[in-house]
Amino acid sequence: MAVPPAIALQALAHRYGDHQALDDVSFDVAAGEIFGLLGPNGGGKTTLFRVLATLLPVQRGRATLAGFDVAGDPEAVRRAIGVTFQSPSLDKKLTVAENLKHQAHLYGLSGATMRTRIDDLLAKLSLSDRRSDRVESLSGGMQRRVEIAKGLLHEPRVLLLDEPSAGLDPGARHDLWRYLAQLRAEAEVTVLVTTHLMDEAERCDRLAILDRGRIVALGTPDELRSSVGGDCLTIRGDRPDELARRIAERFQVHSQRVGDALRIERERGHDLLRELVDAFPGEIESIALGKPTLEDVFIARTGHRFWDDAKGESSRQSAVGSRQ
């Protein structure tokens, strides 16, 4: 590669006490990419985010951002990155402009340079007319934009965003992504964004799926989807294990138990669907056929559902709970 990667992780690992929050995480993000970290809550994405933002120390492995080593030269990393946290980092008692001024000073900017940057960013993020308003009077979407403006003030090469659309309505979320795409085009910023939303992950150039601290899939959204067979069948019934055994016996088809449902990945799923309904009319309560989604990719790679809402998953749920 001619251009060195904007972010490079090699076998990064992180523990909190006994809990392995990150395990052997390696990937590269090319300059100018919008890269997504998709995973359920407790999957390790926020830990990874915090290590990259230099808030947590690198315990094992290596991470470089914009060519600087996170462990060896955190100061240089901090200058090179803009960080937008999941929870707001704005002072709500201060105005938009005051928040940006303090941020600029923290990054060593002052005087005319600072004022020009603030004016430009406010214009770019359509906030110019709100500059003298207190942050607490702004809508959630606008606050998030101020937050992003804050992260971009010192012209970082890499922008890290943790769950940027948390708490935003769909309209504001759409706007946010429009701004990100625009930024990438105009300022050639590399963007790393964590999310637990499938539709948000779809908008990334490439993404890594994290589960229980490990990377379970890495690629463009299209590559990931096409890695899962042709179609996905989801079958619900009273006795899923019994049904799975009988399906295997009769059709030599492997089905995966996911929560209280069975899942089958297969080309020409509609043929199998017809045969299954004919063969087990009494055992099948419902059956659904769909093209694979990123959620299917997640299930295919991990063997469990993205959301821990099924009864059978309660043991895992408590395990996740104890990690926090």
Add this chain to the structure above:
Amino acid sequence: MRSFWLPVWTLSQRELVRFFRQRTRIVGALGQPILFWILFGAGLRGSFQAPKWADRSMSYQEYFTPGVAVMILMFTAIFSTISIIEDRREGFLQGVLVAPISRTALVFGKLCGGTVLAVAQAAAFLLIGPALAWLGLAPTIETGGGMGLLDVLFLFGFMTLLAFALTALGYAIAWPMDSTHGFHAIMSIFLMPMWLLSGAFFPGEGSTWLSWVIRLNPLTYGVAGLRRLMYPERTFGMTPDLPALGPSVLVTVLFCAVCVTLSIRLTRRRTSKDAR
């Protein structure tokens, strides 16, 4: 140098702006001590005996004046550091922690902001307090009578030093805390008694153990220093609750150094807590 002082300047400026936008804080930090001063002064007028070190008779209110000034320094300084808990909870702090500034600059930003607020309010009290004599709310106090410009400067310098020490003490307590409730608990079982037993409120000459506690309390030296600097003309005796000026300044400098070092040490430790 600029990369250190620009963040310090901007963070302390933020403290001041936030303070003036929360009017109730001004009332709380200045109003309550003045009220105490008037009420205790009126209530204890009859029963108060001038301490042994006094060169002549002294009203309780006069005795109490430096104590109230220290109370204002302490309350303002310490309440401004509670904001570190709010900054952590509201998220502002995480933005500062990922900025390319040293954590020592973060500490100094908080301490400078808190100190300016504390000194300004204590000075306001020292001007307003004696003026209340005109309204009959206080006896006439001779403070300031024999003070030259240099004496005023020394007084301000010492108040700044003491405020810096107290802000740092509050900071070191607040930094590891998650909630302001915990801070209030520490306030009532540790900080308030520390003030009560500093010679600010009563001389404590009657009991041996009390005079020892007073002697070992670093704040005693703050109150004593302030008391002596307020009366440059007068010659007070030396007792456990009123050490001489030299030791007072020395102990306050040491106290300040210990609190500031502790604050910096705590803040420089990078723990997973910072990432919350």
